[in-house]
Amino acid sequence: xxxxxxxxxxxxxxxxxxxxxxxxxxxxxxxxxxxxxxxxxxxxxxxxxxxxxxxxxxxxxxxxxxxxxxxxxxxxxxxxxxxxxxxxxxxxxxxxxxxxxxxxxxxxxxxxxxxxxxxxxxxxxxxxxxxxxxxxxxxxxxxxxxxxxxxxxxxxxxxxxxxxxxxxxxxxxxxxxxxxxxxxxxxxxxxxxxxxxxxxxxxxxxxxxxxxxxxxxxxxxxxxxxxxxxxxxxxxxxxxxxxxxxxxxxxxxxxxxxxxxxxxxxxxxxxxxxxxxxxxxxxxxxxxxxxxxxxxxxxxxxxxxxxxxxxxxxxxxxxxxxxxxxxxxxxxxxxxxxxxxxxxxxxxxxxxxxxxxxxxxxxxxxxxxxxxxxxxxxxxxxxxxxxxxxxxxxxxxxxxxxxxxxxxxxxxxxxxxxxxxxxxxxxxxxxxxxxxxxxxxxxxxxxxxx
Amino acid sequence: xxxxxxxxxxxxxxxxxxxxxxxxxxxxxxxxxxxxxxxxxxxxxxxxxxxxxxxxxxxxxxxxxxxxxxxxxxxxxxxxxxxxxxxxxxxxxxxxxxxxxxxxxxxxxxxxxxxxxxxxxxxxxxxxxxxxxxxxxxxxxxxxxxxxxxxxxxxxxxxxxxxxxxxxxxxxxxxxxxxxxxxxxxxxxxxxxxxxxxxxxxxxxxxxxxxxxxxxxxxxxxxxxxxxxxxxxxxxxxxxxxxxxxxxxxxxxxxxxxxxxxxxxxxxxxxxxxxxxxxxxxxxxxxxxxxxxxxxxxxxxxxxxxxxxxxxxxxxxxxxxxxxxxxxxxxxxxxxxxxxxxxxxxxxxxxxxxxxxxxxxxxxxxxxxxxxxxxxxxxxxxxxxxxxxxxxxxxxxxxxxxxxxxxxxxxxxxxxxxxxxxxxxxxxxxxxxxxxxxxxxxxxxxxxxxxxxxxxxxxxxxxxxxxxxxxxxxxxx
Ligand SMILES: [Zn+2]
Numbered sequence: 001x002x003x004x005x006x007x008x009x010x011x012x013x014x015x016x017x018x019x020x021x022x023x024x025x026x027x028x029x030x031x032x033x034x035x036x037x038x039x040x041x042x043x044x045x046x047x048x049x050x051x052x053x054x055x056x057x058x059x060x061x062x063x064x065x066x067x068x069x070x071x072x073x074x075x076x077x078x079x080x081x082x083x084x085x086x087x088x089x090x091x092x093x094x095x096x097x098x099x100x101x102x103x104x105x106x107x108x109x110x111x112x113x114x115x116x117x118x119x120x121x122x123x124x125x126x127x128x129x130x131x132x133x134x135x136x137x138x139x140x141x142x143x144x145x146x147x148x149x150x151x152x153x154x155x156x157x158x159x160x161x162x163x164x165x166x167x168x169x170x171x172x173x174x175x176x177x178x179x180x181x182x183x184x185x186x187x188x189x190x191x192x193x194x195x196x197x198x199x200x201x202x203x204x205x206x207x208x209x210x211x212x213x214x215x216x217x218x219x220x221x222x223x224x225x226x227x228x229x230x231x232x233x234x235x236x237x238x239x240x241x242x243x244x245x246x247x248x249x250x251x252x253x254x255x256x257x258x259x260x261x262x263x264x265x266x267x268x269x270x271x272x273x274x275x276x277x278x279x280x281x282x283x284x285x286x287x288x289x290x291x292x293x294x295x296x297x298x299x300x301x302x303x304x305x306x307x308x309x310x311x312x313x314x315x316x317x318x319x320x321x322x323x324x325x326x327x328x329x330x331x332x333x334x335x336x337x338x339x340x341x342x343x344x345x346x347x348x349x350x351x352x353x354x355x356x357x358x359x360x361x362x363x364x365x366x367x368x369x370x371x372x373x374x375x376x377x378x379x380x381x382x383x384x385x386x387x388x389x390x391x392x393x394x395x396x397x398x399x400x401x402x403x404x405x406x407x408x409x410x411x412x413x414x415x416x417x418x419x420x421x422x423x424x425x426x427x428x429x430x431x432x433x434x435x436x437x438x439x440x441x442x443x444x445x446x447x448x449x450x
Numbered sequence: 451x452x453x454x455x456x457x458x459x460x461x462x463x464x465x466x467x468x469x470x471x472x473x474x475x476x477x478x479x480x481x482x483x484x485x486x487x488x489x490x491x492x493x494x495x496x497x498x499x500x501x502x503x504x505x506x507x508x509x510x511x512x513x514x515x516x517x518x519x520x521x522x523x524x525x526x527x528x529x530x531x532x533x534x535x536x537x538x539x540x541x542x543x544x545x546x547x548x549x550x551x552x553x554x555x556x557x558x559x560x561x562x563x564x565x566x567x568x569x570x571x572x573x574x575x576x577x578x579x580x581x582x583x584x585x586x587x588x589x590x591x592x593x594x595x596x597x598x599x600x601x602x603x604x605x606x607x608x609x610x611x612x613x614x615x616x617x618x619x620x621x622x623x624x625x626x627x628x629x630x631x632x633x634x635x636x637x638x639x640x641x642x643x644x645x646x647x648x649x650x651x652x653x654x655x656x657x658x659x660x661x662x663x664x665x666x667x668x669x670x671x672x673x674x675x676x677x678x679x680x681x682x683x684x685x686x687x688x689x690x691x692x693x694x695x696x697x698x699x700x701x702x703x704x705x706x707x708x709x710x711x712x713x714x715x716x717x718x719x720x721x722x723x724x725x726x727x728x729x730x731x732x733x734x735x736x737x738x739x740x741x742x743x744x745x746x747x748x749x750x751x752x753x754x755x756x757x758x759x760x761x762x763x764x765x766x767x768x769x770x771x772x773x774x775x776x777x778x779x780x781x782x783x784x785x786x787x788x789x790x791x792x793x794x795x796x797x798x799x800x801x802x803x804x805x806x807x808x809x810x811x812x813x814x815x816x817x818x819x820x821x822x823x824x825x826x827x828x829x830x831x832x833x834x835x836x837x838x839x840x841x842x843x844x845x846x847x848x849x850x851x852x853x854x855x856x857x858x859x860x861x862x863x864x865x866x867x868x869x870x871x872x873x874x875x876x877x878x879x880x881x882x883x884x885x886x887x888x889x890x891x892x893x894x895x896x897x898x899x900x901x902x903x904x905x906x907x908x909x910x911x912x913x914x915x916x917x918x919x920x921x922x923x924x925x926x927x
């Protein structure tokens with residue numbers, strides 16, 4: 001990895017930019033940077049490979065009770081004169097931002113620029129070397145139908161402001177996000193990720209996936225719609241958790257009357273005392289600071305034993321609704337959530353299902369009634385019918401439609417003792433950062449509708 | 451660097467002996483404005499510039515993309531793409547021919563006269579949205595309102611080692627209004643929005659005020675409405691929901707890269723197989739679907755796709771029969787099927803893949819009133835609220851914002867929380883009437899998601915209102 005995005009360069013260019021501020025102006029600068037290699041494979045062969053060097057430099061200007069921001073592409077290569085060229089571009093950007101900001105009306109809920117303190121963390125790691133990358137992923141797997149994507153590289157998030165705030169977080173990591181398919185379109189999905197590539201560990205993961213795929217060799221059963229006792233593996237719970245960031249835990253969506261947790265907040269509905277959700281930055285997957293440099297508590301309890309502790313409240317929402325903010329991002333989504341484990345042992349899962357469904361993954365979730373907390377989605381990958389505590393056969397995909405007040409509420413039987421960590425896989429616009437840590441769960445009377 | 455300088459650098463840094471290299475320099479300028487309860491909520495500018503290098507050598511595609519647009523940065527990107535190519539040759543999925551990158555003529559497509567650079571300010575967009583909020587707030591029962599408006603100008607300079615050169619520029623407009631109403635027992639939301647290739651002149655105060663009034667009134671109306679019934683009945687879908695129906699249950703399953711399995715780890719596969727093209731009866735004979743990149747204001751109209759292929763209108767489904775897939779020259783080589791010019795990338799930092807672009811349902815002859823009059827017991831649904839479909843694109847469930855019952859050939863009461871579900875092929879076979887050109891509207895979205903790494907891109911869908919028989923309809927929680 002070439003050394004793009006040096007801390008000193010970023011700090012220096014920020015300070016040089018602050019020199020151009022006028023009286024009554026404050027500037028916050030957030031940088032998201034990455035150098036990432038992607039290898040997209042299908043049938044254990046390479047479809048496309050890509051190297052990306054991307055820096056998004058976002059300036060937010062506060063001036064006379066008005067505010068606006070500007071995103072500029074930024075890469076600080078070592079070439080002669082590049083620093084000056086970049087600085088000049090950013091200065092021009094600042095000028096344009098100043099003009100545009102002045103066209104806006106005053107913002108009564110403006111978030112003032114403050115120094116939220118100093119933070120620095122650099123996670124190190126060792127990626128597979130680029131010239132061995134494809135050999136490492138595909139070399140031993142030519143006889144199987146392996147499909148997915150490798151992504152690996154260095155990611156950073158940094159923040160400066162004209163009040164003296166300085167923050168830097170960088171991490172090196174990789175992820176092989178893959179599925180194995182058999183000839184009958186049965187499939188299992190797995191991830192192998194981390195900071196230090198270990199060929200043995202990757203091979204082990206493939207071996208486990210193959211074993212699981214063998215379990216799917218029997219013809220698929222068509223399960224009629226209805227209510228079933230259902231086990232959700234951690235990857236399926238992770239999908240459901242993703243929905244919480246989409247109009248459930250957001251303080252703004254609560255205040256607008258849209259939140260799926262609104263009924264929990266007003267006391268008309270309850271969740272199970274077995275269910276606890278927190279933001280947990282101790283996972284180390286992303287920085288605790290947000291775009292403005294506001295720093296969240298390392299552990300922030302959202303729901304504790306079924307009780308709502310807080311929504312995620314950004315400083316903007318706090319201004320608008322006269323609340324106290326808790327360092328949430330502007331989007332007010334979960335960045336590093338964990339659902340706390342329960343008592344169900346791995347070896348007791350099938351026995352505990354008795355007769356019902358074992359779902360490893362879910363697909364394409366959406367609210368079917370957001371305010372009612374009801375969501376719909378599909379089963380996907382390794383999903384089985386279970387009878388008398390034994391896996392019978394894989395199932396044809398089923399659609400579910402069920403309220404979180406049921407499956408995280410009265411119908412939640414237990415969560416597993418074990419948890420799994422899922423690094424963020426999203427890469428729209430740029431490579432995502434963060435992840436989640438979740439157990440599996442078992443639920444009674446879960447509703448399948450198609 | 452100007453284009454001549456870039457051309458010079460590109461010539462210098464591309465080694466001979468590589469079959470094909472292309473460069474795309476993509477500049478994006480954007481203004482994004484959002485207003486909440488009449489106050490400025492978020493105001494953003496974008497000035498982005500990045501380069502993508504594509505290498506096709508010995509049948510293998512490789513890419514390098516960078517924000518470093520200096521000569522050094524371009525040189526480094528060319529070297530990286532070649533390096534990745536060398537190391538992936540051994541693992542080649544398919545030996546793509548050079549025919550997948552045809553040469554094209556320089557077509558200095560003129561930039562729309564209503565260019566972004568004509569100084570529409572954030573303040574001006576804010577004013578229109580703020581005024582719309584004022585109108586919404588006035589309606590009693592409204593507890594929240596917001597508006598969003600953005601203008602993007604994207605300029606692409608495209609160079610290839612086979613001597614082709616292109617410069618094109620497009621404007622994308624994206625906007626929405628939203629009103630949330632509350633009464634004692636319910637909260638309801640109504641929205642209006644679209645994504646089109648239009649410029650700043652769209653932000654007309656009178657238009658936004660008119661729509662704001664409608665959206666707010668309908669939100670309030672919904673809070674007093676009964677729940678949508680749960681029963682199987684006839685369904686008329688208005689264009690702003692047809693867009694999702696076409697997108698999810700026709701567009702995605704016909705993308706050839708899905709059928710080829712490239713998306714199996716993420717977006718999914720398709721119930722359609724290669725051998726179905728030319729044979730399969732996808733829906734009733736009233737179903738006519740075109741890939742149409744020629745509709746001027748539609749979100750994904752263009753003259754060349756992102757691999758330099760000339761784009762033209764093609765029938766995908768004619769009289770219900772499946773004719774052609776949504777696949778680039780790469781997918782066409784792999785499948786030996788006919789496709790369309792649909793290879794697109796979300797920006798300089800992602801490789802081109804098969805995307806649906808504009809996919810339209812061609813108008814029929816039925817007036818809206820004549821469709822209603824045919825229905826004994828049914829429902830009209832408008833504006834998508836919720837969408838979900840399986841990874842083979844069979845079992846879908848959609849929710850809408852607003853609905854009105856049809857009883858004995860007449861529209862009657864408004865109902866809230868309308869949803870419907872179905873399975874793709876039987877659903878399209880239940881298409882009984884297709885509305886006439888008068889009921890046809892053009893919609894788009896900027897957020898069709900697909901690909902590994904992920905890419906969100908704009909797509910357009912034009913459709914009239916359509917009548918479907920015997921659909922499973924249901925209400926809220
Ligand atoms: Zn899509």
